[in-house]
Amino acid sequence: MPQIFDEPRPAQPLHPHADRSADAGVRIHPVIAQRWSARNLDPDAVVTTDELLAAVESARVAASWGGTFPVRFVAGLRGDAAHTVLASLLSDGNKRWAASAGALLLGVVQTANDKGDLPYAMFDAGLATAQLSLQAVSMGLVAHPMSGFDRDEARRALRIPDVFEPLVMIALGHLGTEDDADPRIVERDRAPRRRPALEDMVFGERWGAPFGGPLR
Incomplete structure (x- = not known):
């Protein structure tokens, strides 16, 4: 899967968990990818x-x-x-x-x-x-x-x-x-981000039909 970032990210993560950049099949703006x-x-x-x-x-x-x-x-x-x-x-x-x-x-x-x-x-x-x-x-x-x-x-x-x-x-x-944070909150924040795959969100010709060429 291609990397979404080919330019500087807007902010340095405070710790590794801070980087929750979304996976994407195509390049999107870093600010959008980092929103969570x-x-x-x-x-x-x-x-x-x-x-x-x-x-x-x-x-x-x-x-x-x-x-x-x-x-x-x-x-x-x-x-x-x-x-x-x-x-x-x-x-x-x-x-x-x-x-x-x-x-x-x-x-x-x-x-x-x-x-x-x-x-x-x-x-x-x-x-x-x-x-x-x-x-x-x-x-x-x-x-x-x-x-x-x-x-x-x-x-x-x-x-x-x-x-x-x-x-x-x-x-x-x-x-x-995370040092003094509520463990329940840390656990929820660390849960994987779940989104439909790109091919499950955009269709062509009719509902469920692939849009154009391959999306990946």
Whole structure:
């Protein structure tokens, strides 16, 4: 299988486990290959305001259906009031590792406007989150999207309007070392990345038919 990297990688891994570059049958950009949703985050490392805003800016410029851009964020840096509220919304499993992230963001989606429903709002949110995650990798950070949080309490505590839907919580931080990490988190982070093979994702002529020539 060919190597995906023929140019410098964006950041030096903190330890061997930090390099979780995805295997690929064709060359892809290093920032994309290195994106993964780590849980072992450094509870002391600081995410700066500039880094947080750069991540949100990368989401802001994502493609959007009809130019509607229905995505908004509530964000907090560790130690401020917003971070405390966002951490309190996490499920018990996510609190064990994500509550100490350098930053937390709640992605919220507008489901309707004065013209009616926004049918592709969730798709737009996925695009925005993906770009945020890649920007994080480019800055040497980790972005881990989570579904495990209390949506009803988020709506109440943050006074989110009815036409907006709390959708995803994102932990933004620096990868931690494994020396003092929870062994359960280390084990989960070390689990192999599982994705369908490329030939099982792209078809030609009809469903299941090979696309063009060999994919490898």
